[in-house]
Amino acid sequence: MPKTSQLHPRQEPLPPASPSPGPNSLGALFWAFTGLALQGFGGVVAIAQRELVDRKRWLTQAQFVEDWAVAQVLPGPNVVNLSLMIGDRYFGVRGGMVALAGMLSFPLVIVLILAALFSGVSDSPVVQGALRGMGAVAAGMIVATGLRLLSALKDNVLGTTISWALAAATFVAIALLKLPLIWVLLGLGGLAALWAYHQLGRLGKGAP
Template structure:
């Protein structure tokens, strides 16, 4: 693989931002893992996990890490710039349209349909990521059982109990870190 230039990074992230309007992460997975092959599925999951611990939008944090990995500060700036420039102008235009036509039933129905599509894309990406986490699972290994338990607890906390993300994260991140450390100590 050739090392991508800041220009290439800008163009890839611009395309992501314009394709994934309303939810870029599914498109980011496809572009970075499946198309460009800049990251493995496991690396993407690690970058995403780290990005969710940092302040700011997760996709911006992922883009900074990927851009920096391949082209340093210039790559990081190119990646974030690619994410922001196109959508900035689109949001301004859509804001103007919403002010003019936001009360029309056709407009409201279109937004509702887009929300359903975005939810499906996010679910499909989550399933792909979960599949990659367990692709080589040996269920006798405690680490895989721990990952499955944390995944299930996060799903229950966010999806079923509808706790805030920060609450679930603050409960599960220390628990998962401590458990992984203890398991590593026993296996080491």
């Protein structure tokens, strides 16, 4: 009898863990962004990445980087832009408005109270020194979050080398040359967009 070969199905790698479906109600969306805002002393980006990606898993790391990049480029506060984008993604315009309300309502009340209290002690050297110290902590939080997001660059369509080159050029342009942000966005951001468009075109044609 002829030998029959037994075919074994090829083991496919397990897909990466996908984010959860997202907030199940407008109330959950509102309180989630309220919690982000109340924790975000010195900036919300570090808290937003931890809460939305690591804890709630509403976004993957790559999705968060993409949304944050768009929020940075658009006019206005980046955290406000991010809240509008995420709220709109899950509940449309209503979600955007609810997420924005969660981001601004309680912090607005707190800021008004602190502003009234701060007006009487703003000239105190102790208070000014404390503010400088908090500024250093805020800068450290932003740098730490940026380092955590670097892992998403390996899947970026630009390629790791180009991504690092653009990051270095942006640092030189803003920190050392002190160029206006709008020109850095138009110049380096425009070049990055054109290169990404070129790379996506190559992928669409099946180019190696």
